[in-house]
Amino acid sequence: MASFETGFSDDAGNARRGTIHTSRGDVETPAFFPVVNFIGGPTVRSGGIWSRLRNHLFGEPEFQGAMFQAMSFLDFNLTPETLEFWREQSLHEHFTDHEPVKPHHDRPDDFTKPLFVDSGGFKLLNSDTFGALPEEGGDQNNWSIYTNPESILDLQLDYGADIIATLDYPIPPNLNEEEKTQRMEDSIDSAIRCLELLEDEEDPPAVYVAIHGHDYETINWYVGTFLDRAEHLDKSFEGFAIGSLVPLRTNVEMLVDIVQGAKDAIPEDRIDDLGLHLFGISGKFTALLALLGADSFDSSSYVRAAQFQKFINRELDVSEDAIVRDPNSDDHDLGEFGFDIDKRNTRWDADWSKFTADELPDDWGCCCSACEILRDKGFDEMRSTLFNSESYKQGDDEAPMKSDFYALIGYHNFHVYQDEMDHVRELIERGDGELLDYVARMARNGVSDIDNALKRATVRDDDLARELQERGYNRLVAEREDRDQQRLDVGVPIDGRKISLEHTPDDFSVLKRDDYEIGGERVLLFVPCSQTKPYSNSRTHRAVADAVAEWNDDVHKVTVSGMYGPVPREFERESPVMSYEYVLTGVEKERQQLVVERLVDYLERYGSEFDAIAGYATSKTYRHVIERAFEEYGKGTVLPRDPEMRALTEHFRGTNLQELTDFLEQELSSVSRQ
Incomplete structure (x- = not known):
């Protein structure tokens, strides 16, 4: 059972x-x-x-x-x-x-x-x-x-x-x-x-x-x-x-x-x-x-x-007074650091960081099974393969593909998370507040705002507050005069906007707006929507904005929403746009058709106002609806032209963003406005 x-x-x-x-x-x-x-x-x-x-x-x-x-x-x-x-x-x-x-x-x-x-x-x-x-x-x-x-x-x-x-x-x-x-x-x-x-x-x-x-x-x-x-x-x-x-x-x-x-x-x-x-x-x-x-x-x-080629790094440092110098002691074992550790007196500090595949330090010392495989294959071969766009297209020969190395980086990252879990279990098993000490030292060392989080925990947990004070971590305990008030302050604001799941496509359509005008821009650029609102604040849209910054005044950005279809930049802060929550998927055929129809209607009404029309999309479903709209309208270029994968990770690839930059440079330098 x-x-x-x-x-x-x-x-x-x-x-x-x-x-x-x-x-x-x-x-x-x-x-x-x-x-x-x-x-x-x-x-x-x-x-x-x-x-x-x-x-x-x-x-x-x-x-x-x-x-x-x-x-x-x-x-x-x-x-x-x-x-x-x-x-x-x-x-x-x-x-x-x-x-x-x-x-x-x-x-x-x-x-x-x-x-x-x-x-x-x-x-x-x-x-x-x-x-x-x-x-x-x-x-x-x-x-x-x-x-x-x-x-x-x-x-x-x-x-x-x-x-x-x-x-x-x-x-x-x-x-x-x-x-x-x-x-x-x-x-x-x-x-x-x-x-x-x-x-x-x-x-x-x-x-x-x-x-x-x-x-x-x-x-x-x-x-x-x-x-x-x-x-x-x-x-x-x-x-x-x-x-x-x-x-x-x-x-x-x-x-x-x-x-x-x-x-x-x-x-x-x-x-x-x-x-x-x-x-x-x-x-x-x-x-x-x-x-x-x-x-x-x-x-x-x-x-x-791993899909962004990032190795997660977790470093543990042990206090000097925990090192056992007598190799004949019965109360020690050989730790991961290569010297004897007295577990009765061990104090650990942890630090977390990330390295991309091309930034790994020369003295990378991880001994997990993933990194052992990578050493056998060669870190140089890993870098060469990851930055070789042809490796996705290899056949069945024995040369490693990008996916082999992405998987090994993910396998390394799994070990990092699992090692932390093993360490937490061991500290609990040892008892005597060892885990509390470990967390307090992470807080003291400034790991990811854990100091404020631990202080927050003492607002409702008097026993935790007392334990921290007895161990000398007074600054990690909320002030007593503030604790009653803080107990009432249960809400931590997120971003201030309100969400509704009751929105429908009828709640916004740019084609029904009388206050929308094209401002003389020369290139119409479609970009998929984001969960972050307004869209322009999202990581995906910021990446595109950086790529087109030189021609910002000449580019008219329109977001492709899975809920509403085309949403021009000036309407991003409209209430229905700010408050909906919806992601278009490959199985939502009727909704895809609605988005395509609205994009085509938009293009037929406004497309002639622009010298060039483009879409920048790597996620499969949104790229598909943009391609269908361009095909039906009869004009438009979807970038990147040949992405290695139809996935969001490709959105941030430097070569793909450079292709967008090159496209704008060519279109805006070779075509003059009549």
Whole structure:
């Protein structure tokens, strides 16, 4: 039977060791579940970097299990028929006795570890295709997947999930109060229904109830409300999983409020048998959040960093008084630094940084299994391959491809995150507040605003405040005269704008505006929308702005919104544009058609005002709709002309941005305005 149990707790803080029991094996907590894309295409050999990274992880002794997002197949433009192939047997069965990606690769290990399957709530957000199940007689979609507990649970079970998160309705930052409350109620209803459906399962997976909230009081209410409503159920659950955290990763004080709010809502008699999982958070925040009571974490940032050729670096320094000089001592072992460590007297400092592949220092000393492989292949060969645009087009010869090296960088980054998790577990096991000391020293050394986060935690945790003071970390404790007031200050503002998920394409159309005029610019440039609003403040739009800065007065930028179609720069701060939350995907065919039609209508009305028309897009779906609009209109150039991949990472590639710059230089220098 699936269960969670606490094994050992450290009196300093809420950190604990525990175990998630599943039918496929145990997971020791605190635990890191790396996000893994198992479905990278139509076969188990598909997926580029993912296909190679999976095979490294499957054979890794430190790998305890994987997080998989149920709807992630949408990123790879699968057909409903292809998805049926993946649903015919579990992912464990698909990845047993499977063939290597390339004939010269080593035969991959089987996937045998526990699989944690998230519901894919963010992918379902505002989906036209995967909405509610139509009433009897209505048209059903070709996927037989809908935003309801029955459909998503069937999908999770087909994948062979050992641990599941219930279907949730994510809460974007700053969602208006009415919609936020409704989505929380819907998530609670969904979790209750999921547990009811599992009551008759012979060997049900472990269940984590997905919860949301952007402040202490909201998530505290959420957990308490669910526990009250779940009292009648026969099916138990193993813990809570906090979602909607990824947009808050840089706001560590808010993360503290959220974790404390969830923990404080769990009754004392349930605290030891309910785990707490954090979606999308790991790395340098692991120690702090484990100190506050988080038991498991997942993240895809280890591989996203690799896609930008970045090695994550974590350095531990040990205090001089922990070095043992007597090699005959019984109380030491040979540490990772090459000298003997007295664990009874060890004080650690940690520092985090990143290096791109071409910036690795000459004395790079990482000894993880990924870096050992890289040394064998040669770091110079890695750099040469990564910066050689032809390597994607190699055949089956034995020369490494870019994906091989991206996967190895991701494998290194996994080791960094896992090493931190191992270190946190060891400090908890040693007890005596060792983890608290470690976090306090990170705060003292200025690691990612952890000092303010730790101080924030003492606002509600008097025991933590006392422990810090007794250990001499007085400046990490909130002033007593301010603490009562700070307890009331539960909200940490994000960006001030309000979000609504109720917007429709009818809420904005530039073609219906009488106050829109072209200002004499010579080039019309289409750029895909961004989650950041206004668009011009986003990282993607800033990269384009830098590339066109020399000709800024001659370029008329129009954003391609998946909700509204063309949005000229002067309308970016309109309320419907600022407050919607929607991403166009490859399966939303009707919405794609609407966007294409609006782009064509825009071009037919305004296209003749410009000497040149271009689009800069690398993400597959947005590039596709721009290409279709240009083809139907009969004019327009989509850049980059031949990207190595149809992916967002290509948006920032220097050669692609340079191609945009060269295009503008050629068009604006060779064509004069009549």
